[in-house]
Amino acid sequence: MRPTRTDLTQQSTRGGIGASTLRPDGGLKVTGEFAYASDLWHEDMLWGHTLRSPHAHARIVSLDTAEALATPGVHAVLTHADLPAATRYGLEVQDAPVLADGVVRHHGEPVALVAADHPETARRAAAKIKAVYEQLPVVTDEKSATAPGAPLLHPARADKHAPHVPHPNVVHCQPVVRGDVEAARARAHAVVTGDYEVGMQDQAFLGPESGLAVPAEDGGVDLYIATQWLHADLRQIAPVLGLPEDKVRMTLSGVGGAFGGREDLSMQAHACLLALRTGRPVKMVYNRFESFFGHVHRHPARLHYEHGADRDGGLLFVRCRIVLDGGAYTSSSPSVVGNAASLAVGPYACDNVDVEALALYTNNPPCGAMRGFGAVQACFAYEAQMDRLAAELGLDPVEFRRRNAVSQGSVMPTGQVIDAPAPVAELLRRVKALPLPPERQWETAGGSADLRALPGGVSNTSHGEGVVRGVGYAVGIKNVGFSEGFDDYSTARVRLESVAGEPVATVRTAMAEVGQGGVTVHAQIARTELGVAEVTLQPADTRMGSAGSTSASRQTYVTGGAIKAACEAVRERVLELGRAKFGTYHPAWATAELLLEGGKIVTDGGEVLAGLADVLDGEEPVEAERVWRHRPTEPFDLRSGQGQGHVQYSFAAHRAVVEVDTELGLVKVVELACAQDVGKALNPLSVVGQIHGATTQGLGLAVMEEIAVDPATGLVRNPSFTDYLIPTVLDTPAMPVDILELADAHAPYGLRGVGEAPTLSATPAVVAAVRQATGLPLRRVPLRPEHLTGTDVPA
Amino acid sequence: MRVNVTVNGRPRQADDVWEGESLLYLLRERLGLPGSKNACEQGECGSCTVRLDGVPVCACLVAAGQAHGRDVVTVEGLAARAGAAEGHLSPVQQAFVDAGAVQCGFCTPGLLVAADDLLERDPDPSDADIREALSGNLCRCTGYEKILDAVRLAAARTARSGQGA
Known part of the structure; x- marks a missing residue:
């Protein structure tokens, strides 16, 4: 192999905990020497390529690989028929085919593999595989997935959730019930009801799925790979190869971001299969187009909420139903459902709760883990509701939240007592107390406008006319660690x-x-x-x-x-x-x-x-x-949702300041301030980096990021960075960060996991600010210009 | 085809280059310089930014043949170009490490080349200028705040050392 360096043996840094010690791999990363999975190279290596389904649901009538295999430079073509052992894999339920087994259930599902001596040869050979499909009807939402006679994604399913779901196209359903919602509703002074929608977000890690599989003399394989969990991959790969785990030796390569998108397998088993078949090292690297099909996404969601409060601004009840679209295979949908259900009310004390969260099987792209994991979707909806309820009661939205905020000793809807600091009111107080950025910050000393500071930027759409400022607040609650009895x-x-x-x-x-x-x-x-x-x-x-x-x-x-x-x-x-x-x-x-x-x-x-x-x-x-x-947890009761399900909770609050060109519907986020309790900042510089990154991903969901899936066909319409936008440095505002360190006595050093909580609250804070600027209800993210200008045409 | 190209000051030659290959592929797979990154191969993310005859370009959008006879600077050449001693970093590289501007690091090489180009043109850029110059480079980890810090830090350090302080 080419000498590469992923070792972290250099000694640039000397600090203990609490110091802003620098990264040990920073030097290698700025010189270009750090070896990411896509940088690997081996003498004699071949390139693998994946043929993927062009349809969201189809029967494979025939697959003819003869012409592809006869292409000069091609060393192997594999289909489902060539698989040596287990043919399915999965994190929680083994239902995802390694290669399609006669049916494809989503756009981009892997159908065949090619290994060739040049990546372009592999691509062109894959195009010569004659795949004949007979298209089948698709289900793409709750209505179509649960309609009488709806096609079932997994008619023979025998997973542990199958016995309790209301329909075979429901992956898992988790109620959380506490108190008496009907009685509370009867005495409520104010009730607000709303329907919300969250689009499908992509992790968009920059380092594409990639790895190098090297066949070994003992019949095993060495896999150099970018992943989030080596051993979970191993547990899934070895059965597919028909090898004992000790013959599949995995080494972590440089990983270019993850955000949940590398929890499921992508090319791991494929590269190993090709290497074992050809006896040659095989490298696979997705390009961005393929990456959009190569990993699961954040579940899109439809959420119905009803909140009620008494005259004094006390939250009396919350009723909600959260429908997550899990797509064609299970991935981590059951755990996402558990999070959505147990965190559905947010960081608020409420004695009367009736929650139902579920995930669907559809012919949309599979969805699974992404930073925030089920808590993001709920937070967008409950924070919108809290603003509306505050308005209904004539209360300041921050004051209303503070009155209802959980604190140490509060009981969650699951019955779990929060037995560590929960400074929700203090976090809100802190972001509210920050000075606001100056008005009309686009005005230069000379009296002209710096376009770069305006909505629309250098498109020159406004010099300040029609631009209205808004300020919004939000706070969220996220669990830390694996929950529901998982041996973590x-x-x-x-x-x-x-x-x-x-x-x-x-x-x-x-x-x-x-x-x-x-x-x-x-x-x-x-x-x-x-x-x-x-x-x-x-x-x-x-x-x-x-x-x-x-x-x-x-x-x-x-x-x-x-x-x-x-x-x-x-x-x-x-x-x-x-x-x-x-x-x-x-x-x-x-x-x-x-x-x-x-x-x-x-x-x-x-x-x-x-x-x-x-x-x-x-x-x-x-x-x-x-x-x-860490401390053990327990599953949530399947009917009541009661249980000590989570290890630790983390909290973050945001204040967003936006400027909106109300005529064109363009949003400029001017500032996105965050306060977060981290228990103990082991490395303050890294903690701030996590908060900035999470905040920016939340901003992206608020104003731009969505994988557009055609509801009629289930086809992905924007698998590129040209059409799936993530925030650039021009879209990202100043992000002041205020860190609290209230120790959690149960955790090492009192620390609290930091990476996810800010992803939750950034999105609703931005949207609340846009609502204030525009007066529009804005029930869906990401916001689009047409939502702000009234020119939205229903699909 | 054969491609002759000067990379980081060294004449390099590659044979049997397929006409459809990009400069990025040439650098990464044929010349053993994987520092320029392949995050999108669509010209959208900037992680493959190199300087071609001094001009920042996305190496994924330049055909390998277009680079024939020309001069390319990649992230691997930044330290030497800045006159840094062997084993040391250029000011902008060092500033990225020190400011916490590196997390996963996949966007870093492209950002470094873009920032290096900016500071060469404008040793004392305003924040708005930095944002504009880096707007073609996507980063998914940092939210850009620490990257702005790094560019400011590199500019300040270079100004100080230029004054002999």
Whole structure:
């Protein structure tokens, strides 16, 4: 293989927890040396390509691969008939075909694979595969999916949700019921009802799906891959290859972002199948067009909400129904449903709740994990409702929220008591207290207009005429870690040794670094716990135990917890060694409260007992491996939704300031301020980076991002960055961040997962601001100009 | 076909280049320079930005043959071009690391080339100028705030060192 560097062994950074230590991989990433999965190269490698379905639902009448296979340079063409073992895979339910098995159920479903000596040869050969389809009727929404005689996506389904769903095209349905909504409604002073809709958002990570599979002499395969969870991939890939897991050796390559879109398999099994068939290394890299078909998206949703309050602004009841479109296969839809249901009311105390959330099977693209995971859709709707209810009561929207905000000790609709700080009112107070950006900020000193600061920008659509400012607020609640009884653990191995007279720690986990900076904070934890400056992080691979997924804002918490535990075990052993070597020199060796600091063993009073290197010198390296779990959770009751379902909650609030060209319907977000409680900021610079990134993705959902799927055909209409827009630097405003650190006593260092909560509240805050500017109800995101100008033509 | 191109100051040659290949493919797959990134291959994301005879272009939109006989600078050449010692970074590269402008890093090479071009043209750009210059480069992780910080930092450091401070 070409010498590549994904190792993080360079030593640019020295800080412990709480410091804004710089990324250990930053140097490699700015020189272009960091090896992403799509950068891999191997002598003799072939290129894999995927033929995908042009239809959303069709029977495959015939597949003729002869001409493709005869193309010079082509080494293999595989279809469903060539699969050696398991033919389906999936995160929660194994229902996704590795290659279509006679039926395609969504646009872009993989049908055949080609391996060739040049990527263009592979593409052209794939185009020569003669696939004959007989189109079938499509179901694309709740009405069509549950109509009498509707085609069933999975008529023979036998998953654990099948017995309790109201219709076989419903993946999972989760009610949450508490109190007496009817009685509360009868005494409500104000009631507001609304229907809301959230479009299909894409993760749009920049590094495309890619990897390199290298066949091994033992009949196994080595896979270098960009993923969010090596071991979950392994569990799905090995059965498809018909190999034991120890013959599928996976190593993490550089990952160019993820945001949930790499939780499901994409090309992993395909590349391995081609490599094993051809006996040659096979690289697969999606281009952007294919990437839009190569991973699941955020569930689009339709939400019906009814809120009622008493005369004093106390929230009396919430009733809602959330319908998520899961698309053709299960992916993580059941867990998304669980989140949507359990977080449907938001960060508000309410004794009377009647929630139902469900996901559908349709012929739309499969949907699954994306940052915010079921909580995003609900937050858009409940925050719109809170604004409307405040208006109905004549209350300030922030004051109304503060009156109803949860706090430590509040009971969630699931019956779970929030047993850690929940400073929702304080977060709102903080974003509201920030100074507002100056009015008419586009005016230059000379009295002209800087177009770049106006809605429409350099399109020169306005010099300020017709531009109206609006300010909006929102707050959200997100769970941290895997919920509903999932055995959510991580594994870490830590070694401490003396190298050239210096104590050096080595940390090994299988955590997927996807850009979030887990590698930075994990090294910081080891520095803090072991009191050393020098920490080496080893590459992540499946020879190490599972670290769990890089998702659900969990890696600092869970893998961080595992590293901390392993460090504690190493420290105990080092102290034993120290006592054996030097224990007779000082009575303090006999005390329990010894610390490792600055490369030395010290008393809690700061007295130095020995240098770590002196203790370790001449000894075998001290090594410990630990598996670490957070507090257990339990499933939600299938009828009542009651249960201790979540590990931890995280909260963020936003204030959005927008300027709207009301004549053309163009929105400029001027500022998007965030306040978030992070428990403990292990790396403040990285925490702010997470908040900025999450906020920007929320902004994107508010004003531009949507995969457009034709409701009549189920076909994706905009699989490109030309037509699926994500925010550029011109679309993204100043984002002041205010961080609270209220420790959660149950979490390592009191930390709280940070990566997702701001994704929730950014979207409704922006839309609330646009509502204030325009006076329009705006029940759907993303907002389009036609929604603001009254020129929207119903489809 | 054969393509001769000067990359980061070195004459390079590639044989058997298929006419449909892009400059990006030439760099990444034939010349062993994968620093320029393949995020969209549609000319929309800017992650493959290189300088072609000094002008920033999306390498995915330039045919390999169009680069024949011309001069290309990629992210791999930025440090040497800035006169940085072996193993050291250019001011703009160092500023991206220091400001926290790098998360997944996939957009970073293109942004660095674009920022380098901006600072060469305008050593003291306003925020609006920075935003305009970087508007062709998508980043999905950072929300751009730290990228703006990095460009400001690089400009300030270069100004200071230029004054001999």
